[in-house]
Amino acid sequence: MEQEALYRLSRSLQKWILEAAAYTRTQIKQPLTVSTKSGPNDLVTNVDCANQAFLAEKIKTAYPNAQLVGEEGAGEVPDDWQQGLTFFIDPIDGTMNFVKQRANFAIMIGVYEDGQPLFGIIYDVMADQLFWGGPQLGIFENEAALKNAVDEPLQEGLICVNTRMVVTNEAHLQEVLYQCSGVRIYGSAGITFAHLLKGQVQAYISKLAPWDIAAGRVLAETLGFQVLQFDGQSISMMRKEGMIIAPKQAIQEIVTIMNGSND
Ligand code: IPD
Ligand code: CA
Ligand code: CA
Numbered sequence: 001m002e003q004e005a006l007y008r009l010s011r012s013l014q015k016w017i018l019e020a021a022a023y024t025r026t027q028i029k030q031p032l033t034v035s036t037k038s039g040p041n042d043l044v045t046n047v048d049c050a051n052q053a054f055l056a057e058k059i060k061t062a063y064p065n066a067q068l069v070g071e072e073g074a075g076e077v078p079d080d081w082q083q084g085l086t087f088f089i090d091p092i093d094g095t096m097n098f099v100k101q102r103a104n105f106a107i108m109i110g111v112y113e114d115g116q117p118l119f120g121i122i123y124d125v126m127a128d129q130l131f132w133g134g135p136q137l138g139i140f141e142n143e144a145a146l147k148n149a150v151d152e153p154l155q156e157g158l159i160c161v162n163t164r165m166v167v168t169n170e171a172h173l174q175e176v177l178y179q180c181s182g183v184r185i186y187g188s189a190g191i192t193f194a195h196l197l198k199g200q201v202q203a204y205i206s207k208l209a210p211w212d213i214a215a216g217r218v219l220a221e222t223l224g225f226q227v228l229q230f231d232g233q234s235i236s237m238m239r240k241e242g243m244i245i246a247p248k249q250a251i252q253e254i255v256t257i258m259n260g261s262n263d
């Protein structure tokens with residue numbers, strides 16, 4: 001994409017996300033309509049659906065040829081998503097936090113061009129922190145440029161995880177956690193990415209759907225983080241899958257431990 005068109009896309013997505021967030025804040029003290037999806041911990045609210053519809057409409061109007069994947073919309077990733085422009089929308093990431101805490105949730109959009117990361121945006125709605133950018137733009141928190149990831153050994157850093165994976169010790173995860181500086185669980189992929197991008201945590205290990213990872217991947221990879229499956233292979237962006245986000249040294253150590261033979 002030409003630089004001018006990319007600037008336009010960046011400005012538009014920032015504007016639309018801030019509009020969706022302003023609406024979301026108006027709902028913060030209102031009763032929510034909450035439904036379950038796959039189980040009691042998998043929630044969707046009227047605000048998730050309203051944000052999805054609002055963002056999808058804006059994107060479709062401005063980019064009629066683009067493909068759209070949204071958690072609360074047509075959730076399937078098309079087989080040909082790597083052709084042309086594809087927008088991945090998570091209209092509220094951390095719906096459980098939104099429902100229980102009315103804080104610690106994000107709105108996220110990741111944009112890919114011919115399968116390559118183009119632009120990512122994550123907005124921590126209640127903290128009013130906007131993380132945005134891409135390989136051609138640099139990465140920013142509001143207007144401040146963010147620094148590259150610090151490439152340190154596993155034992156020097158904090159790790160974010162998904163609770164279920166720790167409890168079940170999937171893929172030797174507990175062994176990884178014994179070897180790091182400490183564990184943090186934020187309950188939202190977007191909020192976790194905010195901590196990674198600011199350099200406050202070193203790694204994130206979770207099972208994430210395409211809309212959970214799309215924006216964060218663009219931002220994190222641009223700052224030098226790697227995103228790999230537990231076996232060290234590239235992620236597919238086609239389905240929910242286990243993944244590790246960390247700088248080079250730590251990710252190599254994590255992949256080695258997770259594929260260890262101490263079963
Ligand atoms: C969830 C959150 C959570 C992560 C789950 C996601 P949602 O997103 O990011 O932290 O562990 O895998 O599904 O459903 O609240 O948008
Ligand atoms: Ca969800
Ligand atoms: Ca999500």
Ligand code: CA
Pocket residue numbers: 048071090091092093094095
């Ligand atoms: Ca969501």
